[in-house]
Amino acid sequence: MIGAIFSPRVLRGLLPPLSLAVLLISIFWLQPRTMSYFGLNLLLNLAVPIALATIAQMFILCVNELDLSIGGFVSLVACITATWVQETPLFGLLALAALIAAYAGLGALIHIRQLPSIVVTLGMSFVWLGLAVLVLPTPGGKAPDWIRSLMTLKPPMIPFPIIASVALALIVHVALMRSAGGTVLRGAGGNPAALARAGWSILRIKMTMFALAGFFGVLSGMALVGLTTSADANIALRYTLLSIAGVILGGGEFVGGRVSPIGAVIGAMTLALAGSFLSFLRLNPDWQIGAQGAILIIVLALRLLIRQAEKRR
Amino acid sequence: MLRIKGISVLALVAVAAASFGQAALADTAGKRIALSNNYAGNSWRQAMLRSWEKVTSAAVADGTVAAADAFTTAENQVTEQAAQIQNLILQGYDAIVINAASPEGLNGAVKEACDAGVTVVSFDGIVTEPCAWRIAVNFKQMGKDEVLYLADKLPDGGNLLEIRGLAGVFVDDEISAGIHEGVAETGKFTIVGSVNGNWAQDVAQKAVAGILPSLPDIVGVVTQGGDGYGAAQAIKAAGRDMPVIVMGNRQDELQWWKEQKDANGYETMSVSIAPGVSTLAFWVAQQVLDGADVPKDLTVPFLRIDQGNLEENLATTEAGGVANVEYSLEDAKTVISGAM
Numbered sequence: 001m002i003g004a005i006f007s008p009r010v011l012r013g014l015l016p017p018l019s020l021a022v023l024l025i026s027i028f029w030l031q032p033r034t035m036s037y038f039g040l041n042l043l044l045n046l047a048v049p050i051a052l053a054t055i056a057q058m059f060i061l062c063v064n065e066l067d068l069s070i071g072g073f074v075s076l077v078a079c080i081t082a083t084w085v086q087e088t089p090l091f092g093l094l095a096l097a098a099l100i101a102a103y104a105g106l107g108a109l110i111h112i113r114q115l116p117s118i119v120v121t122l123g124m125s126f127v128w129l130g131l132a133v134l135v136l137p138t139p140g141g142k143a144p145d146w147i148r149s150l151m152t153l154k155p156p157m158i159p160f161p162i163i164a165s166v167a168l169a170l171i172v173h174v175a176l177m178r179s180a181g182g183t184v185l186r187g188a189g190g191n192p193a194a195l196a197r198a199g200w201s202i203l204r205i206k207m208t209m210f211a212l213a214g215f216f217g218v219l220s221g222m223a224l225v226g227l228t229t230s231a232d233a234n235i236a237l238r239y240t241l242l243s244i245a246g247v248i249l250g251g252g253e254f255v256g257g258r259v260s261p262i263g264a265v266i267g268a269m270t271l272a273l274a275g276s277f278l279s280f281l282r283l284n285p286d287w288q289i290g291a292q293g294a295i296l297i298i299v300l301a302l303r304l305l306i307r308q309a310e311k312r313r
Numbered sequence: 314m315l316r317i318k319g320i321s322v323l324a325l326v327a328v329a330a331a332s333f334g335q336a337a338l339a340d341t342a343g344k345r346i347a348l349s350n351n352y353a354g355n356s357w358r359q360a361m362l363r364s365w366e367k368v369t370s371a372a373v374a375d376g377t378v379a380a381a382d383a384f385t386t387a388e389n390q391v392t393e394q395a396a397q398i399q400n401l402i403l404q405g406y407d408a409i410v411i412n413a414a415s416p417e418g419l420n421g422a423v424k425e426a427c428d429a430g431v432t433v434v435s436f437d438g439i440v441t442e443p444c445a446w447r448i449a450v451n452f453k454q455m456g457k458d459e460v461l462y463l464a465d466k467l468p469d470g471g472n473l474l475e476i477r478g479l480a481g482v483f484v485d486d487e488i489s490a491g492i493h494e495g496v497a498e499t500g501k502f503t504i505v506g507s508v509n510g511n512w513a514q515d516v517a518q519k520a521v522a523g524i525l526p527s528l529p530d531i532v533g534v535v536t537q538g539g540d541g542y543g544a545a546q547a548i549k550a551a552g553r554d555m556p557v558i559v560m561g562n563r564q565d566e567l568q569w570w571k572e573q574k575d576a577n578g579y580e581t582m583s584v585s586i587a588p589g590v591s592t593l594a595f596w597v598a599q600q601v602l603d604g605a606d607v608p609k610d611l612t613v614p615f616l617r618i619d620q621g622n623l624e625e626n627l628a629t630t631e632a633g634g635v636a637n638v639e640y641s642l643e644d645a646k647t648v649i650s651g652a653m
Contacts, residue, residue, distance in 0.1 A: 034403050042399040042425060046392060138483060139417040228395060229424065229442075230417035235391045275393065279384065279400045288387040 008310035012303065016250045016266040019299050023273045030280040037159055044161035045151070045227055047272035049074070050242055051165055052220035054250075054268040055172055055261060057243035059213040062176075063189040063206055064256025065110060065117035070217055071240035072128035073099070075233055077221025079132045082141025082231035085222075089144070096218050103214025107206040125240070132233035139232040143225045151226030165265050172261035185209060190257025246271050249299055270299075340603045345380040346595060347406040349398055351414035351438065352389040356563070357539075357635050361412070361437075361588035364639050368592040377642075378599060391418035398422040401431075408432035408598040412591070413440045416483065432601045436594035436613070437586070446601065448594050448611045450586045452484055455615055456491025456535070459559045460499060462582050463533045466557060470501025471532030474524070474556070476510040476517055476544055478537045488537050505529060510540035514565065517543030525551045534558040538585040541566040561585045562616060562636040567627045574623065583618040589639040596645030608652045 027043070028035045034043050053070055060067040077096065085092030106124065110117050153160045176182035187195045188205040196202050220239070225231055248254070249270055250263030274295045278288045348365055352358055362383055369381030384401065386393045394414045399422055401409050409426055413419050413435055420442040426433050427444035436448035463473070475492060478485035496502045506524045510517030517540035525547060534544050538561025545558055555573070560566040560583035573579035590613050601607050616638055618626045630636045640648075 031403055033405060038429070039403055042403055046396050046399065049392075139415045141417070224392070228391070228418050228421040230420055232391055232415040232418040235415070235418050238388065238390045238392055272396070275396055276400050276403075279397060280404065282382075286387070 008306045012251065012306045012310070015299065015303055015306065016260075016263045016270070019249070020266050020270045020273070023270055023277055027273060027277050027280060030277070037157075041154075041159040041161060043273065043276055044159065044165070044269065047269050048151075048161050048164050049220045049224040049227065049236070050239060050246065050272050051168060051265045051268040052216050052223055053236070053239040053243040054246035054264045055168065056213040056216035056220060058247045058252060058259050058261060058264045059209045059216070060117070061189075061244075061247050061252055061254065062186055062257060062259045063107075063209045064192075064254075065121075065206075066244070066254075067121045067213060068118060068240055069121040069125035069128055070213070070243050071237040072125040072132065073103075073214070073217045074221045074224065074236035074239050075231075076128045076132040076135070077218050078225045078228075078231040078235050079136040079141065079233055081147065081222050081225045082143055083136055086142050086144045100211055100214035100218060103217070104207040104211035107208075107210025108203060110210075111203050111206045129233060129237075136231055136233055139230065141225075141231045143229045147222055147226040148229065151223060165269065169262040169265040176259075176261055186257050186259070188257075189255075189259075242268070242271055245296055249296060251303075270295075341378050341599055342376050344378050344407040344599075344602045345382075345405070346378055346408045346410060346598050346602075347401045347404070348381070348383040348591065348595075349394060349401060349409055349411045350383060350385040351394050351412060353385045354389075356633060357588050360635050360637050361591045364589040364637060365591040365595065368589075368639050368641075369595055372595070372599070378602075381595060386414070389414055391415045395419050395422040398426060402426050402429050406431060408434065408602055410591070410594045410598050411435040411438075411440060411445075413438040416441050432598055434594050434598040434601065436590050443609070446597060446607065446609050446611070448590065448597060448613050450590075450613050450615070452487035453491035453494070455584055455586075456488040456493075456537075457495040457498075458491075458584060458615075458617075459535045459582075460492055460495025460502065462559070463535070463557060464495075464499040464501055466580065467501070467532050470499075471503075472505040472529055473502045474521070474528065474531045474534045474544075475504050475507040476521065476534060476536045476540045477507060478510065478512045478540075480509055485537065492535050502533070504535075505531065510536070510543065512537060512539035512561075514540065514543035514546075514563075516540075518547045519543075521547035522550065525553070530554070531556045536561055539563055541583075542569050545569055555579065557581050559583070560618075562587075562618060562626075562630075564627070564630045564632055564634050564636070567618065567623065567630060567636065571623060571627055574620070580620055582620070583623075583636075584615050585635065586613060587616040587638045588635055589637050593640040593645055593648065596640060596642050597649065599642070600645060600649060605649070606653075607649050611648055611652050613648070 033039050053074055057067055057070055080092060080095050084095055110120055155163060184200060185205055188202055192202050224236060246267035247264050250260055250267030252259040252264060274292050278291050283291060353362060365383055372378055373381055384397060386397055391414045398409060409431055416439060419440050423433050423440050423442040423445050433445040435445050439447040439449050477489055496504060506528050508520035508524050510520055521544045533556050536559050541558045541560040542565045548555060558581060560570055560581060562583050562585035570581060593613060597607060616636060626636045
């Protein structure tokens with residue numbers, strides 16, 4: 001019984017939440033002020049758009065591709081949200097829908113022409129950034145009131161960022177991990193040949209996954225503008241690497257098919273909190289990027305240890 | 314009798330307290346001020362942080378404030394600085410002084426700070442959130458002043474070369490707009506060429522060397538700072554007559570100007586903002602915490618160097634640095650009362 005609890009499989013599943021818990025407890029200890037409704041809200045609200053971008057990246061990683069353009073894409077969405085969606089809602093929402101369609105098109109392009117997704121998305125990152133500068137040449141714009149009031153919602157008892165993250169993790173988990181359709185989508189990453197032989201269209205699956213990534217990228221940009229109140233063409237460039245690191249930190253892998261939505265959200269939270277933790281430690285900023293990398297390496301090294309224990313059995 | 318004595322003692326205490334309040338010592342002794350800085354990768358920003366360190370450590374030592382810590386984000390990114398500001402709120406600072414990565418992108422975090430009762434003062438890279446104080450630089454006026462100086466010095470007018478900064482940055486647009494406004498107003502000059510020098514000597518030198526062969530004679534070069542020395546090198550290499558190059562307070566520029574002045578009586582002027590503006594922001598934050606009535610929009614004066622005070626400024630500028638002034642509490646009060 002006790003052996004089952006400490007089996008490598010369970011341990012591997014527990015690693016992301018445990019890392020988050022350790023980080024959160026250290027933060028509470030360093031700065032007791034964070035242990036309040038107000039504190040948790042401030043600590044976690046910027047993690048919500050990162051979590052959404054991480055989920056977007058997870059869909060791409062799930063079909064064995066990599067998206068290097070998500071940061072630029074989220075920035076573009078932020079710029080569109082702060083301008084067009086605010087001024088002419090219908091046109092703005094249409095533009096966002098077109099962006100999701102463009103993402104699906106990218107999936108089709110990558111699949112049909114058998115292009116490396118890294119190259120295509122790296123190229124697209126410049127396209128998104130260029131479009132963002134065209135939409136909003138100088139920083140500005142204004143968040144639509146409904147997004148602003150949603151993101152600054154103060155529900156009783158539990159801070160909004162926590163509710164939003166839990167809801168996001170559960171919804172995507174049920175849809176991708178527990179439903180028949182979700183299993184097929186994941187299968188396309190794990191063993192596309194088998195799925196194709198069974199009669200599924202890999203093209204359609206890839207387009208679906210890229211469209212889903214685009215959809216969550218759009219949500220991420222809108223959430224970000226809701227928090228910052230206005231946009232900047234460079235606002236989310238960091239999200240590209242954060243989202244990849246978040247998926248991997250949450251137990252996902254680069255091989256395709258092996259992802260975890262709950263883990264991805266936890267991974268995104270962990271990365272967002274790692275920055276706060278280091279700043280509460282009063283660590284010299286020159287060391288902070290390195291320290292953030294060190295946290296990543298420690299968690300991944302632990303995972304490797306667990307996997308080796310798994311093999312030994 | 315005793316009662317009267319008691320009252321007079323009370324009155325004495327009250328007078329003492331009032332005079333202490335005027336010295337701005339009593340009220341902010343327990344307050345903590347943080348600097349949130351987005352970037353530290355050039356000489357100007359390094360000088361800015363050194364000035365902050367120097368002035369605030371003295372202020373902490375003599376008990377004016379309890380703490381004044383500087384925080385710089387590792388990457389120059391809006392989302393990172395927003396998170397940093399939220400962390401500073403959680404750390405319980407009474408005021409946050411910001412040099413912002415974006416004038417708009419931090420507004421959400423700044424609003425959170427104001428709502429939590431934290432005083433926010435932005436400078437250099439200012440924020441537009443109405444609840445924050447802004448110490449802005451009138452970059453447009455700075456560009457215009459360059460042309461006005463040239464108009465005064467070169468009454469016959471002529472052709473100008475304009476060296477711009479980093480394309481797409483608000484500061485570049487403002488200075489350039491001021492230069493063009495000055496040219497239109499004085500009506501003596503024609504801008505015959507314009508290159509981007511990115512506020513860096515090496516970039517400016519390459520850009521000027523590239524455009525020079527296509528230009529007619531030029532009488533003046535209008536710049537944005539950090540580019541004057543590079544322009545001089547390029548013009549010298551091309552074997553042209555040295556025009557009047559407006560400098561930007563960098564040490565290498567002032568050094569070159571001094572050499573030319575000693576050799577052939579070369580005359581020009583130099584203008585930029587002093588990195589010590591961070592210390593002005595510190596004192597403004599201190600004044601706000603002290604309860605002083607401070608207008609939300611303040612303007613920082615430029616640091617202008619002319620033929621007369623060149624030597625004096627060059628002597629106090631370290632090699633590779635920028636001419637600097639550090640502000641005192643009195644300077645801050647003058648700026649505040651000037652804006653009333």
